Amino acid sequence: MTQTIHKQAAHLATIIGSDAEALDVARTLAQAFAREAAQRDAQRRAPYEELTRFSQSGLWGITVPREFGGAGVSSATLAEVVALISAADGSLGQIPQNHYYTLEVIRVQGSEAQKRDLFARALAGERFGNALVERRSATASERTMQLVPDGEGAFRISGEKFYATGALYAQWIPTAVVGEDGNAYLVIVARDAQGVEVIDDWSGFGQRGTASGTVKFDNVRVAADQVLLLADPHQPRTTIKPYAQLIHAAIDQGLARGAHDATRAFVTTQSRPWIEANVERAAHDPLTISEFGRLAVRLEAADALVERAADQLDAARVDPQPGKVAEAVVAVAEARALTTEIALAASTKLFELAGTRAAAGELDLDRYWRNARVHTLHDPVRWKIAAVGDYYLNGRLPTQSGTT
Incomplete structure (x- = not known):
C-alpha cells in the first residue's frame, strides 16, 4: 500500500492493552476536552490539537484485534468510550465513528496482508475518515462512484462525496464505490493522493467541529491492495x-x-x-x-x-x-x-x-x-x-x- 502519510499523522501513539485501560484514558481525555468545548463550538474551531492528543492516546486503536497487537475491546467498552468523549464534546465523539467502522470492515472483509498493514497504521495513530455518501443519490446508501480498472493491479475513481466526517483531519479516506460486478467496495485512499480534494464546507448548526464537508476525487489511482469488499447482496449479512x-x-x-x-x-x-x-x-x-x-x-x-x-x-x-x-x-x-x-x-x-x-x-x-x-x-x-x-x-x- 502507498506509503504517503498526511502531515497531520500521529507517529507515537500509545498502545492500550485492556478494556479497563481504555475507559480510564477516555475519562481523562473527556475531562480535558470538556474545558474548552463551548469555545470550540462557538468559534467553529477545528480541533486539530485535540485530535492529535486523542489519536495518540491509543483510543483510536482499541478495536484492533489482539492477534494484530490491539486490545480488541468489547463493543460495550467502545460504546462507553465514545459516549464519554461525546458527553464532553459532541464533535470529538463523532469524528472517529467512521474510523472504527473502517476497522470493522477490515476485520470482517480484509485479507491477512490488509489487516497487518491497516491495523498497524491505526495502532500508530493514523486516522481513517470517510467519503461514503453521495450528495445527489436517491438514498444515503446508494453509490454511483465507479471502481474502474486501470491495468493490472490498479484502479481509478472519480466523483464527489458529501457528509465526509473526519476526512479533513485524516491520513486516509475510506471511500465507497461500485465495482464492475455490481458489488460495493471500500477503497482506502491516501488523504494526500494526487487528485484528492477535501473541502471544508460543512455549515451545519450542530456538530460544528466534525468538518462533515465534501471530498472530490479526480481520476485518483488506487492499488488493488487498497480495495476491500464492502457488501455482497448475495452473501449473508455481516456485523x-x-x-x-x-x-x-x-x-x-x-x-x-x-x-x-x-x-x-x-x-x-x-x-x-x-x-x-x-x-x-x-x-x-x-x-x-x-x-x-x-x-x-x-x-x-x-x-x-x-x-x-x-x-x-x-x-x-x-x-x-x-x-x-x-x-x-x-x-x-x-x-x-x-x-x-x-x-x-x-x-x-x-x-x-x-x-x-x-x-x-x-x-x-x-x-x-x-x-x-x-x-x-x-x-x-x-x-x-x-x-x-x-x-x-x-x-x-x-x-x-x-x-x-
Missing part, C-alpha cells in the same frame, strides 16, 4: 452495519449525558449573586426535581439498551450466524431509538429548567440541543422503530438498511 450504528447510538447517549450534566450543574451550582436565589429555588423545586428524575430514568434505560445491544453484537461478531446478526441488528435499532429520544429530550429540557440564559448563548448551553438535533438526523430513527415492530409482530428480519 459491519450494526457495529457502525451502535457507535452512533453511543454518540447520542453521550450527548444526552452531557445535556443532563449541564442541567444539573446549572440548577445547583450557579454562583452569580443576582441569580443565586432563583437557582436555589430551582434546585429544590418539586417540579424541577421530578422532571430531572424523569430524564435520569430514561437515560439509565438508554444506557442499559446500549449495553445489551453491544453484548448481542459481540455474540454475532464471534459467531456471525444469520439469526444472531439479525438479533443484534434489532437490539442496536432499539438502542438507537431510545438514545435518539433521550438526547433530544435531555437537551430540550435543559432550556426549560435552566431558563432564558440557556437560550441566550452566554454559556453556549444551546450546543447540546444543536448537536443532538443534527446528529439524530443522521438516519431516520422512525424506520428503526418500524423495523423493530415488524420483527416482533411479524417475525420479519430487518433488511440490510442503516448506514454508517
Whole structure:
C-alpha cells in the first residue's frame, strides 16, 4: 500500500492493552476536552490539537484485534468510550465513528496482508475518515462512484462525496464505490493522493467541529491492495452495519449525558449573586426535581439498551450466524431509538429548567440541543422503530438498511 502519510499523522501513539485501560484514558481525555468545548463550538474551531492528543492516546486503536497487537475491546467498552468523549464534546465523539467502522470492515472483509498493514497504521495513530455518501443519490446508501480498472493491479475513481466526517483531519479516506460486478467496495485512499480534494464546507448548526464537508476525487489511482469488499447482496449479512450504528447510538447517549450534566450543574451550582436565589429555588423545586428524575430514568434505560445491544453484537461478531446478526441488528435499532429520544429530550429540557440564559448563548448551553438535533438526523430513527415492530409482530428480519 502507498506509503504517503498526511502531515497531520500521529507517529507515537500509545498502545492500550485492556478494556479497563481504555475507559480510564477516555475519562481523562473527556475531562480535558470538556474545558474548552463551548469555545470550540462557538468559534467553529477545528480541533486539530485535540485530535492529535486523542489519536495518540491509543483510543483510536482499541478495536484492533489482539492477534494484530490491539486490545480488541468489547463493543460495550467502545460504546462507553465514545459516549464519554461525546458527553464532553459532541464533535470529538463523532469524528472517529467512521474510523472504527473502517476497522470493522477490515476485520470482517480484509485479507491477512490488509489487516497487518491497516491495523498497524491505526495502532500508530493514523486516522481513517470517510467519503461514503453521495450528495445527489436517491438514498444515503446508494453509490454511483465507479471502481474502474486501470491495468493490472490498479484502479481509478472519480466523483464527489458529501457528509465526509473526519476526512479533513485524516491520513486516509475510506471511500465507497461500485465495482464492475455490481458489488460495493471500500477503497482506502491516501488523504494526500494526487487528485484528492477535501473541502471544508460543512455549515451545519450542530456538530460544528466534525468538518462533515465534501471530498472530490479526480481520476485518483488506487492499488488493488487498497480495495476491500464492502457488501455482497448475495452473501449473508455481516456485523459491519450494526457495529457502525451502535457507535452512533453511543454518540447520542453521550450527548444526552452531557445535556443532563449541564442541567444539573446549572440548577445547583450557579454562583452569580443576582441569580443565586432563583437557582436555589430551582434546585429544590418539586417540579424541577421530578422532571430531572424523569430524564435520569430514561437515560439509565438508554444506557442499559446500549449495553445489551453491544453484548448481542459481540455474540454475532464471534459467531456471525444469520439469526444472531439479525438479533443484534434489532437490539442496536432499539438502542438507537431510545438514545435518539433521550438526547433530544435531555437537551430540550435543559432550556426549560435552566431558563432564558440557556437560550441566550452566554454559556453556549444551546450546543447540546444543536448537536443532538443534527446528529439524530443522521438516519431516520422512525424506520428503526418500524423495523423493530415488524420483527416482533411479524417475525420479519430487518433488511440490510442503516448506514454508517
